[in-house]
Amino acid sequence: MSRITVLHVDDEPDFLDVAAELLEQRFSDFNVITETSGTEALERLAASDVDCIVSDYRMPGQDGIELLEAVREKYPDVPFILFTGEGNEAVASDAIAAGATDYLRKGHGTERYELLANRIENAVDQYRTSQQAAELERVRTLASSVDQALIRADSIAEIKTRVCEIISESDPYLFAWIGERDPTTDRIEPCAYAGVEESYLENITVTADDSPTGQGPAGTAIRERRIAASQNIRNDPEFEAWRDEALERGYKSCAAVPLEYDGTLYGLLSVYSSRSFAFCESEQALLSELGDNISHAVHSLKIRDELRAERTFIDQALDSLADIFYVLDPEGRIQRCNEQFTTVAGDNKEQSTNPDAVTFFPADEQDAVASAIKEALTTGQTTVEADLLTGDGKRIPYEFTVGRLTDQDGNLRGLVGTGRNISERNKRERELEDQKEQLEQFAATVSHDLRNPLNVISGRLDLVQEECTTEHLDVIETATDRMERIIEDLLWLTRKQREIGSQEPVAIETAAEAAWNIAADPIDEAEMYCDCEGDGQMLIRADVDQFQHLLENLFRNAIDHAGLDVTVVVGKISSDSAGFYIEDDGPGIPAEEREKVFKPGYSSSESGTGIGLNIAKRVVEAHGWDIRVTESSIGGTRFEITGLETIE
Template identity: 45%
Template sequence: MTESAGIDILHVDDEPEFLEVAADILEGEREEFTVETAVGVSEGLDRLAADDFDCVVSDYEMSGETGIGFLRTIRERNPDLPFILFTGKGSEEIASDAISAGATDYLQKQIGSDQYTVLANRIENAVEQYRAKQRATDLDRIRALTSEINQALMRADSRSQAETRVCEIISDSDPYLLAWIGEVDEDTQEIRPRASAGVEDGYLDDITVTADATPTGRGPGGTAIRERRVAVSQNVSEDQQFKPWQAEAVARGYQAVAAVPLDHQDRLYGELVVYANRPQAFDDREQELLADLGRDIGYAIHALALEEDLHTQQTRQRALFENAPNPVMAGEETGSAHRIVNVNDAFEETFGYTREEVIGTDVAEVLVPDDGRAAHEEFRERAMAGESITTEVERITADGPREFLLHVIPYGVTDDTIEGTYVWYMDITDRKERKREIDRQNSILRTILENLPMGVLVEDTNRDVLMANDQLCDTLICSDEYFFCERSS
């Protein structure tokens, strides 16, 4: 068989000698013609079942069978294949029957070669019209397929759902039998299926496809990944590069394969592999449309993957936010205000405000005391610049002022702005109060010691000196070799 640019003709007649002469003359008329012959209707049908042809030329009377009966059988299988009745028995009745049965053209045999020139012209015109119709049909089919896939991608809620739906839509469309989407295992370089649909029958379990340069990586699947382009095998039964998968593919009716990289912004998300039920199924136009489809799918997967990553991140942040043992507030900058957008349960318990009371309000109006406004504005400016802040502050609760250790953590930081801040509070009011009480007691103790008329030395359980008053130091000679004397002040 010739390449798709040629014209493959099946000439059927019951006279072998005539077939041989006619084939030579026709091939001499056009360089692109390749003429195969079949003696009789039965052999003609067998040849059509085994190979693809662009046109059939048939005699009328052939050993008890007619070209009209032959035509009717062909039309049951292929309504559009060009068929020219080329007969020595001519009549208006035969011509009318031929056209009624679906013949493309009718031509009567004549002595000499001139009629073969006419026949060559008729064949060429019929095949061109047939191919133009096929191209238009294929274009409409692929456009409809692309539209259906894009709608499915827009409706998909997850990457796995999108990939499965793409495979289902493609495998349901003629001439495709199977579609699968796979991605590369970086450790083994094996291309592993993520989703598939169609006539599979264990095929994906029986084969190995890799992205390297080994024999299992030289077919369309590996080539599409390595070279980031649509790669095809137009006839798997004859393609030596497809040999590792040939037997399994042919057994399932796969005759042509196309692999399409799924990428977006230099990131590869895997590939789409499509199997067709006929050779030469992927012409240049179809490959271009598949490449466009691959980019559409790559973009959709990219967007869904980002959305899934964001959802996972948000879920983790929400769990951390809601289950934090300390009060946490989320805030966003809106104009001149820093507004509260969310608080956790611990915030409600510690501050005594409900979510409904504080969400949407300005932090400064609700939580910051008047004498802390200047410091609060400074913290805002530093946070807006992307700086994390840890400091001690006083904040207003429903029960009055309390002291907190404050952690301000900006999120969504870009070059110039931030999306907002998380503010963690640790209530240190009781701890600060205890420290102040200890400092007060220590101050009283120092005052008492300094005013006693006798020398006093205070030691801990290890006999380390903690305090001594001036009277002791005035009475004794203070020396580092003897003991440490700390004067209270």
């Protein structure tokens, strides 16, 4: 048995001294403290932890029975032995009735003190056993109540409030609060509390630094991440900053527990007891376990709140889409969709009870939709265009993209996709198709209505030139040739545009000679030669007709802007480059103008149409090549075409 503190009360000081000496000498486990009156005994009892009270019966002012009754009002379980020399059966009966643990008459000889010691040991042993059982039940009840509160709490604030309420309502605790460290000020700011408080937290400052307000249990627990306790507030020098406020409210000891989970500090739990030395090893173990449970619960709710916030954000983002978003299970049933889907599809009872995706489409579209779902499940993704039925039975054209949805282990969860209203796109496509038809009709009209009179002019011009010679006829011939080129360019723009047909091997030198024969007049002094004989023919893959048209336009551009005596060179850019160039010895193009030359209608020549280079750029881009204009090595303009697919 551990050391026993005995409060011996008797109005005879000499007797007290003798009794205390005999008990302590013969029984080393005893610590005897003495008082000569009931009033003094009650004061000592309030200030000290006592295991057993031994009291005389007949004392002035307050006898032993009256003292017993006063003790039982505040300390119902503390062992109380009435030890008197003037007692009788009536006194013994009254003592037992008042709640005395035992009754013993004084006597001569040391054997009476041995008997008293035995009675004290038995009473304290029973008392401590009872206290341990009650303490165990208290601990179980407290832990269970806190765990239930943690399970039922729906928010972190509720967890903190309920924990403080439950702990403060459990004897011997008076007050509990939970705070969080402010990283800016290093103060521990309360966020929940319960119990005997009376503005305690408003009147004190608690920090986690090395200042005097950070030396108590709370600051130590935060800094060292461990439970810290002040077992005797009255005498603890590290509790000086808050001692008066604490004692005024009956706090005699205090413990602080860091609320930490997986390295993250979520706060601090501080608990105050009405008893000194209340936080023994087992009590600290209990609080540490409660702290771990609270931290885990706070962490779980924090993660849950973050997931809820993230899900809310995702839902809001999906609902803000103008497109439809949907998730299907492997059977093709709708598991999730955004508000846009509901807005378009409306509220259909059949669809609500049987959310099969195909039921949202007209009967003539359902087979195509079902096939698309099957294809996405098989291949991983697909796209399908189908009319979606609105709530009032209208049809809206949509383009749906569908992809497989799997979990982190690769197991099939279903399909996910979007649907886009293509009503406007279809409308634009129809309008473009109409415009294309109108343009082609216009081109046919131009070709017929302009070429017929142009052919008449050319024919008459030939006849006139046979009969006479004049420079005016040369001007007319040039004008008719220009009109023919304009008609050809317009027809290309309206009919062929950027469409590229099958691509075949093309020798650049051969194609250049053919294009030059068309673009240049044999009677002119213009010359073209290829600078690639040393490397042999350069073979590329291209649409033959379009490539021919590209070369013709570049050659005509050189003749129009550099003059009829221009020299044009066609060559390979370098031995390791998939590209060729066309350059001339004309005046060139200023650097600030080079980005403009490919724009429709741009021309620096009075005879130019401003269409040829734009056509050249379209042909190049349609093949996936690049074209740029720079200064030639012979002083004029140089066009470089790169990115070609060459053939070895």
